[in-house]
Amino acid sequence: MSAAAPQVTELVTQLLEVVAALAAAPLFLGWVNQCRAWLSNRRAPSIWLPYRNIRKLFAKDAVLAENASPLFRLAPYLVFSTMVVAAGIIPSMGTHLPLVVAADAIALVGLFATARVFLSLAAMDVGTAFGTLGARREMMVGFLAEPALLMVIFVASMISSTTALPAISEHLVTQSLGLYPSLAFTAVAFTLVLLAENARIPVDNPATHLELTMIHEAMLLEYSARHLALMEWASALRLFNYACIGFALFVPWGVATGAIGPLGLALSIPVLGLKLGVAGAGLATIETVSAKLRVMRAPEFLATAFLFAVLGLLVHVLLKA
């Protein structure tokens, strides 16, 4: 009995994490949008707007371009499911997750890369000027952001000598509260990657459809109805996932570690909510105070992120901290 009991809680944690991510991702997006509106002195849209949007899109008839291939219809499901699986690997509430043995942090980066590749391929599928332009720009952002993210994780892995994300969190939590200078550098790098990968302001603007600047939206132009809903939901999930990776690496406190009981789990939920609230406000602040970069400048922004991550690695191997 005693051996089976924790397994049940682990499974429950796992399911709860995925469901919570699915449910809370649009809310988090709505919260960020609300904060942005407040900060720029506008009247804020309802925090539930992303949900209404997704519901509306699901109810509509899908329109497909005549020359769209099966890849185009498959991509939204694949992108969505990679984000859902990713949510199952990231320890947002508890660190004992059954799925984690199958996929560590490197696999997580691989998952994000898979989503990006399918998104770009789908954007090229119809063969419009905007689609290919978006795909090219997305890959341009991705090929620098991906190694930067990998290096961020690498530093944390070196500190805790494992690449499993929950184990890293657990190691950092149980460690006596020490300062890691290397993690400070990687935190900066991670923030830059988060902004770039989620099409936030210095790199891309989620609010516009201006062809000279857009990246993410350009890829979704040919999608409609349920496919678009899945894509939108997936990008909300991506933002949520990135935020949770950030918590796992840099502010892991409050996550239920060890053999978790229902109480630990119940405690971790408000903590996560608090972290998300602060992170969303912070993200909105960054977006409000910074100006959109020209697209050609985006690689420099990401190269900075990559260099910060490598600097963090160097600091770690120099100071062993």
Next chain:
Amino acid sequence: MAIFVSSPLSACIALLAGWVLLGACGLLRPRSIRFAGRALFTVGALIGAALGALSAWSLWTGVTEQIVLPFGLPDLPFHLRLDTLASGFLLLLGTTSAGISLYSAGYFRQGEGAAPGLLCLQYHLFLASMGFVLIADDAYSFMVAWESMAISSYFLVTTQHRLEEIRRAGFLYLLIAHVGAISILLAFGVMQGGSWQFTFEAMRSAHLSPAWAAIAFLLALAGFGAKAGLVPLHIWLPEAHPAAPSPVSALMSGVMLKTAVYGIIRVTFDLLGAPVWWWGLVPLAAGLATAFYGAVFAAVQTDMKRLLAYSSIENMGLVFTGLGLAIVFFGTGMHLAAALALAATLYHSLNHAFMKSLLFLGTGSVLHATGERNLGRLGGLIHRMPWVAWLSLVGALAIAGLPPLNGFVSEWLLLQSFLFADQIPHAFVSMLIPMGAALVALAAALAGYVMVKFFGVIFLGQPRESALSRAHDCGRLERLGLTWLALGCVALGLAPVQVLAALNRVTATLTGASLAHQTAHWWLLAPVPTREVSYGPLVFLTASALVVALTVTIVRLVYHRRVRHGPAWDCGFGRLTARMQDTAEGFGQPIRNLFQSFFRIERELPTPFDRAPRYRIAITDRIWRSLYEPLGGIVQRLADAAAVLQQGRIAAYLLYSFVTLVVLLALALVL
């Protein structure tokens, strides 16, 4: 069957001889495509599959067997030996070549360069000589096999020898192959260590001073590096691969490059025995530079086969990175980490054999269907050639290193072994090597960029030329070959535990540390016992598939499945032409801007007054200009200086002989 069990080596020799014989059969009816092309190549594929099965079995049993064949020069018989390392690479040769031969059986056509019978001979000689390279056990037979491999592949590259640029590409290939071969020969000369015995057995027991051992290692690295395409010896790859017919490109890139990996592993871990840790820094640095260089160049190519050639350079860079890491670890006594890095090296070699062959064969089908190699004239082929497109997608995703396919597994292993680097007991080195992981990550991410470009521009979007609407899918045999290789990619990706258990037989004998042990689960890859790291692609795939299935069902149940078809929206612009899509140049533009200093760019921009504006851009390798052209000039000047001796008068030549004789006599007197 009995010979398989009693002596796998003789069975292996019989299979390789079967390839030679099969090639010779091609000359019986050299003009018949049905006999020499279809029938013989299919038999060749069966021999390949048999070789794959045999070497898998001998790898599993861990057989070591030696045979001396009474061929060759007097006193220099051929020594052959089958051990786990050779079996591992024979497995690669057999399984990959089975797919490529099957494809070739459907691929070669009448009237394309050399006669099919001749092609059949060269092709199977090429295969057999690669096999003999792997089982050679003395320097003499190794060099014979190595040179037959170079020469037979040279003839295959110059199949369409009537085109000047193909002759030029072939010559460049032959030249670099021979520069490499000389270097390898010199390495063997050093390794015999004064015993003047050129068997590998003698080399194993020879005691070299540290300086000579290092020289031997560096010579071997240069020699095998030339075959593998390490920068700056990579220059032949982007020329020879587009020139050769696609199955030959696949064979060269997929299998022949791996013989170089085999060679350097054989020399370092077996013949020299105890590598010093700092040796590893050379292949590590060269590998990282090569990986990055190859990836950056691949991103800006406009010819699909040239793009794949640069991608091969990148992958060989990753392989040599792993090898360098293994040597560093082994030399510092970290045997488990060395085994892990070496396993990553071998795994990536095996993966690359499958995925790159698959992609090269895919380009072959595209080339046959459209007659185009230029990415700027392709597009939208997923509608016309679904088989080739979907199977190529598997290869493209695998090479981009995406889970759960095979490219990801070897990159995962490589990154895991980088995590051990901070334990190296040498300051600075332990700090610098982890930086290499950043370069590996960057190269891997660039590979994703390259593959999106490759697949997206060829198969997706709208056809850029009207002639593409006549493109047809590939034939049945070609499909079989492609499917075989794609299944290989999937299997290598989904069964990493089993593959690593097999590779462990090789790495355990070479490094003395075993990776696959007490792995309780057949589905969970956990190579390092001391660390909590694991990867289970099957679980991962099941979870993803489950989510996809659930999403599809829920969306359909709760909502509806109504779909309307209409013209592409394109922001309501409405007058969409195929020329508005990104070209290959356009897609590579961010990389070109970012890494400008790497390339030599010649650009022709149209002026506002041009009636027919033309934009042309040519990107060339700086190394060609800064290294090879000056070298060529020096050789030319030396040759001109030597030509002064050449008088053309018989009296002068007689005088030379007389003077030489006198000098020799004088020397004999003095000494």
